[in-house]
Amino acid sequence: MIKCKTSKAIGGMGHSVKRKEDARFIQGKGNYVDDVKLPGMLYMDIVRSPYAYAKIKNIDASKALEIPGVVAVVTGKDLEKYNLHWMPTLMSDTQMVLPTDTVMYQAQEVAAVIATSRYIARDGKEAVMVDYEPMTPLMDAHKALDADAPLMRPDKEGQTNNHIWHWEVGDKEATDKVFADADVVVKEHMYIPRIHVASIETCGCVANYNKVENHLTMYMTTQAPHAIRTVIALVAGHVGLTEEKIRVISPDIGGGFGGKVPVYPGYVIAIAVSFLTGAPIKWIEDRSENLQADSFARDYHIDVEMAGTKDGKIQATRFKVLADHGYTDASANPSKFPTGLFSIGTGSYDYGTAFMEADAVYTNKPPGGVAYRCSFRVTEAVHAIERITDIFAKEVNKDPAQLRFENFIKKEDFPWKSPTGWEYDSGDYEAGLKKAMDAVEYDKLRIEQAEKRKKGKLMGIGISTFTEVVGAGPSKDFDILGIKMFDSAEIRVHPTGKAIARFGTKSQGQGHETTYAQIVAEELGIPYEHVQIEEGDTDTAPYGLGTYASRSTPTAGAAAAVAARKLRDKAKKIAAYLLEVSEEDLEWEPGKFFVKGAPDKAKTIQEIVFAAYTNHPPGMEAGFEATHYYDPPNLTFPSGAYICVVDIDNETFEIKVRRFVAIDDCGNIINPMIVQGQVHGGLTQGIAPAMYEELIYDEQGNILNGTFMDYLVPTAVESPSWETGHTITPSPHHPIGAKGVGESPTVGAPPAIANAIVDALSVYGVTHMDIPITPYKIWKKLKEMGKI
Amino acid sequence: MHEIKFKVNGVEQTASVEPRLLLVHLIRENLSMTGTHIGCDTTSCGACTVLIDGKSAKACTILAVQANGKDITTVEGLATAEGLHPIQEGFKEAHALQCGFCTPGMMLRAVELLEKNPNPTEEEIRWGISGNLCRCTGYNNIVTAIQYAGAKMRGAELPSTEPEFV
Missing domain, CATH: 1.10.150.120 ([2Fe-2S]-binding domain)
Incomplete structure (x- = not known):
């Protein structure tokens, strides 16, 4: 049971209060970007390349411009006049806004059509004639560094091949030595394919430049409105659009998952066109554009090795990654982390030696390397370590649960320094796995499996015991384009004791309007229903880096607690003044200060706040508000123990996830209902890449499944009935002991599912399969192995 | 242009529409009822689902002219004076x-x-x-x-x- 310090009426931490934001969503009164309608608004549609790699010989817009209602057709050459045809990426690479001579991936933006309605804009798009000279694209990352590979980025001075960067961490020499001396070494090549977040709302914007005021209001689907405002100012400052003249409004967001962090060309074109025409410009992607051109996730080729003793003690791991970034490095990582937080990949296990390296290359795929509901490449790392741990267990002939118990970092060993430089804050991995095994009845399942095997039936049990790293991040290491990754909260309490709190983050479904109100309620005793939460308007909210990488609770949630505590300190002074006692004589219980030993002598928070405006102590500043910018001392390290049970049909190889038990530890819990909802959703985005989703390209660079007809987002039928639970190991450094949780299940679920499927197929001698694992892939594998 | 007559959430409506106009755009743009959403272009996601004469239908794949004479319910029509549905x-x-x-x-x-x-x-x-x-x-x-x-x-x-x- 979760213990609550506040009453249900106050609704502080631990209460499953219903969400405040739901009222508008269930009545069709949400306000998403496509709902924004401004007088005189024009619509933009984008002409896209049918080729993955081609020279643009000519763009003929004359037929389009003859269509009544088509206002303009914008090309790269037009933007070049204002030096707006290229833009910087978040990783300090460069990306075309519109090309002037070469297209680098299929569905790349080639020209923009501006018209008086979205239908006419689409007509105009069809009428723009582009003459291409196709070239043979580079689609295989393994061939990117071949001598005869086409040079993807001749525009970059000094770039003589397709190599972007090399990264490494850990002790190579020591690792090599452990491997050379080890009893047992296992290795596997794993491909973590390119996938797409596919939030149900696509990306879009309404750019509204007011010529008279020289002011831009940008309504856009962004997870990081403040950072975007700064980026716009940096890119457009030279045409007079400075930061105080830019207002970014991120309205209700229909799911983000990382896909709404980057700046896409469409946004920039819309701003440029609004700037030039003075009219508001609306651009809303359709689904196919979203899947084919917006930043992808993953696309990591990983060689992973584990060394250990023959009785099953892990001694070292070695990772080598080839990262396919498409034609530009437009990842959304903190600046110093080109592979994101991949170095968490040593996992939940107690060993001291590891080495990891990665090389990134350019290809003719769309740009990116954004997250798919994960904290910067953690999913790739966790998949590799959890799979290789199972392979190692098999090699030394141990049950994978037993092997994990024998190798876990013990709860008393925290804070724990990982061989790749992290300091894990807290965890109790053993308790989590025990709880998951009890819930699923692990021993019984193994007996059932043995019996089924005798009858020739395929059943598998898979475990994943992962460590996440979220809450970027401490300013000494974490920045995006130089801006430190703190986050902020500003709380104002009105004279009648009701509050408004504003944040630098931006909910995309996480329920911030409820959970942040609960944090303020916990700290100040003001009922959560009377704490209004606002985010997403850069004119009113304090600066922050936004919501992604499970950072909202670790950063802005902490800021809310600290700001509220500043107010509680002030409240204590006012209470002492009102009660005519010294501060030391006062004690706090949620909602009031009372005199020690005389609980009737008390002042409620509402009385105290009223006094702050009507009768404040002499010499004290009037009013009742506080702001805090929270710079976390460390990241938080949530963990989980997941167990998946699958049955596989012997003939069709159809995979049925019979049970999935997820025990998550995200430290102290603000709202169990919301945390559970996050876990359900995350698990579904875990089964998705494990069994269904992959963006597939052919050799010519055509995307073969760029629509919702063939990119398989799981429905209610594919998704199992998730079984969830928790353990609580508070973060020792976080003000309310919380950790992030939204992404843990997406990180932890795929290896549990893959391990279960491989376990089922181990009767055929299968030791590994790349995700997504489909009936066809199983059939093909067994055919190749000569087993069927 | 086609003149059509239909009901939305019990209210009589008329509109003059292009034959190609999709029902979802009629609802969202012409009637400014933005509770009905668009999530894809292949009738796959169902974000645009409305009821037409009581049957659920994806409004992104139905022409506005097909709504002539029909009774449409959108999310805005679920709650009544008595409260939520x-x-x-x-x-x-x-x-x-x-x-x-x-x-x-x-x-x-x-x-x-x-x-x-x-x-x-x-x-x-x-x-x-x-x-x-x-x-x-x-x-x-x-x-x-x-x-x-x-x-x-x-x-x-x-x-x-x-x-x-x-």
């Missing part, structure tokens, strides 16, 4: 929505499902909403919300909506 109440009680984008379509689909099958099993619900995608909730709580609404509409005992996050 049981499906709306169920979605809130069971935490069956997160970003809210798929929610209107999902609820309207569920209304027709419960109309035809007032007490569906979990499996019937899962198949029944398989034409509607949700990327946030993982569907568990949507199933509960639909069971809740069904129970409420039948006057049966309401299922628990407490999180089983123990």
Whole structure:
């Protein structure tokens, strides 16, 4: 049971209060970007390349411009006049806004059509004639560094091949030595394919430049409105659009998952066109554009090795990654982390030696390397370590649960320094796995499996015991384009004791309007229903880096607690003044200060706040508000123990996830209902890449499944009935002991599912399969192995 | 241009539309009722689901002219003067929505499902909403919300909506 310090009426931490934001969503009164309608608004549609790699010989817009209602057709050459045809990426690479001579991936933006309605804009798009000279694209990352590979980025001075960067961490020499001396070494090549977040709302914007005021209001689907405002100012400052003249409004967001962090060309074109025409410009992607051109996730080729003793003690791991970034490095990582937080990949296990390296290359795929509901490449790392741990267990002939118990970092060993430089804050991995095994009845399942095997039936049990790293991040290491990754909260309490709190983050479904109100309620005793939460308007909210990488609770949630505590300190002074006692004589219980030993002598928070405006102590500043910018001392390290049970049909190889038990530890819990909802959703985005989703390209660079007809987002039928639970190991450094949780299940679920499927197929001698694992892939594998 | 006459949420409407105009754009743009959403271009996601003469339909694949003479219900028409529709109440009680984008379509689909099958099993619900995608909730709580609404509409005992996050 979760213990609550506040009453249900106050609704502080631990209460499953219903969400405040739901009222508008269930009545069709949400306000998403496509709902924004401004007088005189024009619509933009984008002409896209049918080729993955081609020279643009000519763009003929004359037929389009003859269509009544088509206002303009914008090309790269037009933007070049204002030096707006290229833009910087978040990783300090460069990306075309519109090309002037070469297209680098299929569905790349080639020209923009501006018209008086979205239908006419689409007509105009069809009428723009582009003459291409196709070239043979580079689609295989393994061939990117071949001598005869086409040079993807001749525009970059000094770039003589397709190599972007090399990264490494850990002790190579020591690792090599452990491997050379080890009893047992296992290795596997794993491909973590390119996938797409596919939030149900696509990306879009309404750019509204007011010529008279020289002011831009940008309504856009962004997870990081403040950072975007700064980026716009940096890119457009030279045409007079400075930061105080830019207002970014991120309205209700229909799911983000990382896909709404980057700046896409469409946004920039819309701003440029609004700037030039003075009219508001609306651009809303359709689904196919979203899947084919917006930043992808993953696309990591990983060689992973584990060394250990023959009785099953892990001694070292070695990772080598080839990262396919498409034609530009437009990842959304903190600046110093080109592979994101991949170095968490040593996992939940107690060993001291590891080495990891990665090389990134350019290809003719769309740009990116954004997250798919994960904290910067953690999913790739966790998949590799959890799979290789199972392979190692098999090699030394141990049950994978037993092997994990024998190798876990013990709860008393925290804070724990990982061989790749992290300091894990807290965890109790053993308790989590025990709880998951009890819930699923692990021993019984193994007996059932043995019996089924005798009858020739395929059943598998898979475990994943992962460590996440979220809450970027401490300013000494974490920045995006130089801006430190703190986050902020500003709380104002009105004279009648009701509050408004504003944040630098931006909910995309996480329920911030409820959970942040609960944090303020916990700290100040003001009922959560009377704490209004606002985010997403850069004119009113304090600066922050936004919501992604499970950072909202670790950063802005902490800021809310600290700001509220500043107010509680002030409240204590006012209470002492009102009660005519010294501060030391006062004690706090949620909602009031009372005199020690005389609980009737008390002042409620509402009385105290009223006094702050009507009768404040002499010499004290009037009013009742506080702001805090929270710079976390460390990241938080949530963990989980997941167990998946699958049955596989012997003939069709159809995979049925019979049970999935997820025990998550995200430290102290603000709202169990919301945390559970996050876990359900995350698990579904875990089964998705494990069994269904992959963006597939052919050799010519055509995307073969760029629509919702063939990119398989799981429905209610594919998704199992998730079984969830928790353990609580508070973060020792976080003000309310919380950790992030939204992404843990997406990180932890795929290896549990893959391990279960491989376990089922181990009767055929299968030791590994790349995700997504489909009936066809199983059939093909067994055919190749000569087993069927 | 075609003159069409139809009802939306019980209110008579007329419109002069191009033959190619999609019903979803008629609702969103011409009538400014933005609760009906657009999530794809292939009739796959169901974010645009409305009821046409009581049957759920994806408004992104129906022409506005096909709505001539029809009675359309959108999310804005679910609540009445007496309060929320049981499906709306169920979605809130069971935490069956997160970003809210798929929610209107999902609820309207569920209304027709419960109309035809007032007490569906979990499996019937899962198949029944398989034409509607949700990327946030993982569907568990949507199933509960639909069971809740069904129970409420039948006057049966309401299922628990407490999180089983123990």
